[in-house]
Amino acid sequence: MPDTLLALNGLDAHYGDFQALFGVDMEVHAGEVISIIGANGAGKTTLMRSITGLMRNTAEQINHLGQPIGRLRADQVAHRGIAMVPEGRQLFPSLSIEENLLVGGKVGRTGPWSLSKVYDMFPILAERKGQKSMSLSGGQQQMVAIGRALMANPDLILFDEISLGLAPVVISDIYKALPDIIGEGMTAMLVEQDISRALQVSSRVYCLQEGRVSLEGRTGDVSRDDITAAYFGVTT
Amino acid sequence: MTTAFVTRSTRASRIAMIIAVLALIVLAAAPWWAGRADLRLMGEIFLYLALACLWNLMAGYAGLVSVGQQAFVGFGGYMLFALTMFGGLHPVVAILAGGVLAAIVSVPIAILVFRLRGAYFAIGTWVVAEVFRLSFAQVSSLGGGSGSSLPVDVVRSLADSRSGREALAYWLALGAAVVVIGVVYAFLRTRRGLALTAIRDSEVAASGLGIDIWRTKLEVYVVTSAFTAIIGGLIFLQKLRISPDAAFSVNDWTAFVIFIVVIGGIGTLEGPIIGTLLFFALRETLADYGTAYLIALGAVAIVVMLKAPKGVWGLIRDRFDIELFPLSYRVRTRDDHQGN
């Protein structure tokens, strides 16, 4: 039985009167890559906001390394080693590229990733480190966002819609680099709308539909039809 | 059979209307039943009530949080003095003319200060008020920095007897409060008034609905400025003496007004009324404590803003679901067997 890194136990989430997640159960083991797929409004972003601490939950609903973290603030969660590459990249516009990366290292965890290691992987960033992040292309910005998350030396990294708004060739490049990125003993959760991409790199998949887990399984065990049904809520 | 229908009026609002009319009759008769000091106090209460309703319209509905309305209070006061002393106008005419002039003056001011957003708008309006104060202090014929008193013949032109003048000042204050409340209420019920509420809730959504936000805000600013100047004229008709520091006091004409509205309930019509009553009740009981009273007032306003942002009236409304000035539409059901 592999170590449980992150466990969600009946996670509920609300925006005022509106409930976005209903009793979501998930288990993420150390070293695996899981993907979370679902249509718009299925609750994927809410799930990310809950795990990272941007939304507060009941303490016991989220466990990290066996400890309840559901009530921790986002910065406390970050210090525990959970990092995110946010949807739409969301770099800091008034910071240079290097400063964006340094901010990622704010939590001060030790590990394989450092400024020079990130520059080794994305040499273009080293060339442009003094520039403002908005001067980069979308793909390059995504490199900064990934590098920024790696700088935290997290044990769990969340990728939220990393292919959104990027050219297909750039998406291919990023997915090619992903195994290397995740390689170094890291665990990853991938939120994607592009199902085939997600299935390629992950070992297990969770499908969300209207705030509930509609399907879970090993990527080899679930069929396309299962996923389509779980994604759209139609039975074939 | 039960049918649903949409209405604005509620039982509470109809009862409130009847009580208001009765109260108005009793209040109008005050010169015959109230003492001189009480009459004066009530006059002051009505004028503060009017100022509070106007500030509430601007800040609570149009999102124009000004801390510079003393500019127009003082302007109205000075116009009363200038137009009666140099223009020979009757005081009441001078006060109304002051309102018209304030409306004209407020347009270029609005064009300037509307360039500032949010809190910077607030301080910008304060700068304008300072410009007014410093400018009127330069006018030596109005007494410069030390100010002047309303000449005796002007005062006499109101009424021959002192009690007659005091009754007149009181009725004017009462009338002004009624007119201001009526105008604000009527305005909020119009299409433009509804547009205001839309702006408050979301500027983006409002512009999507084709509402010219800038123009609507300008209209509110001009109308409130005009009425604020008229109230200012009435304030100094009661005081009979004016000076730049008194006329353009940020504490007297803005801080107190803001506390009244915040404590009563900003963005509600009932709020300023409740707030004014609470403010004067506090003032009359705690005025002996001077500064400590003001410290307490500031603290209460902070606590209300943080813990109950809709003020005392908001608490009452949430608890009992009543509205004395029906603005929102309600869906009600009616039992047709009884109805017909």
Next chain:
Amino acid sequence: MMEWTNAIVQGVLLGGLYALFAAGLSLIFGVMRLVNIAHGDLIVLAAYFGLTTSVMLGVHPFAALMVVVPLMAGLGYVLQRGLLNRTLGDDILPPLLVTFGLSVIIQNALLESYSSDPQKLSGGAIETASLQIGGLALGVLPLLTFGIAVVVIALLQWIFYATSLGRGFRAVSDNQDIAQIMGFNKAHVFGLAMALALAVTAIAGILLGIRTSFDPSVGGGRLIFGFEAVIIGGLGNLWGTLAGGVILGVAQTIGAKIDPGWQLLAGHIVFLIVLAVRPNGLFPRVDH
């Protein structure tokens, strides 16, 4: 001719003081979009703290800075975390009205403890000392004030753009959610920003108190001067704020030269002209 040159030079030096009034205001707005209506009253509060410290310890007001700067910084941190953080959000009313209430509380608390009598910090010989430069008599105190303003602004600029603290300020200012995910405690960062702003306020208050007499009611005026310097200079630009302070100071001394009653009016009018002609200020920030 010499008289006018003198007026302009005095105005420039006065501008240093106004830049110090403005720097804290500008910093707070930059980091958390908060406009603190009580800012002027906090400057006056610092002047009173300076008075009490220098009288009780029998030291020069400049030495009192050793006490007042940390005291105001601490007050800023506590104020931010205990009160002002609760007001921040999409609605502009709560911060505005809460700081307005704070302004009234500070003013009246000062009245209660120090009365309304004007007070002054005694700077000793430095108050009257002057340097003769090219026919102009330049007061040492105004020169020193201007020099301190330049140093303070350079220091703030350095903190903002060359330290990890400043990186945190800018990151939180850009995107609060993502900065938190990166491990920044927003409440703490805002507390530090307010602490820094009120440390500057402490310096401004003490220099104000040595220069002129003050009483509990003068805070509103200082807020307005600081605000005008910020808007004239352009939001979010610290060196622009210094320029704004200088323009305001020169306008006032030239106005006073024409007619003593015109001193403040001339400053306000220049502000309104800038607002009419260049609503984003003379030196708006360009970086995005």
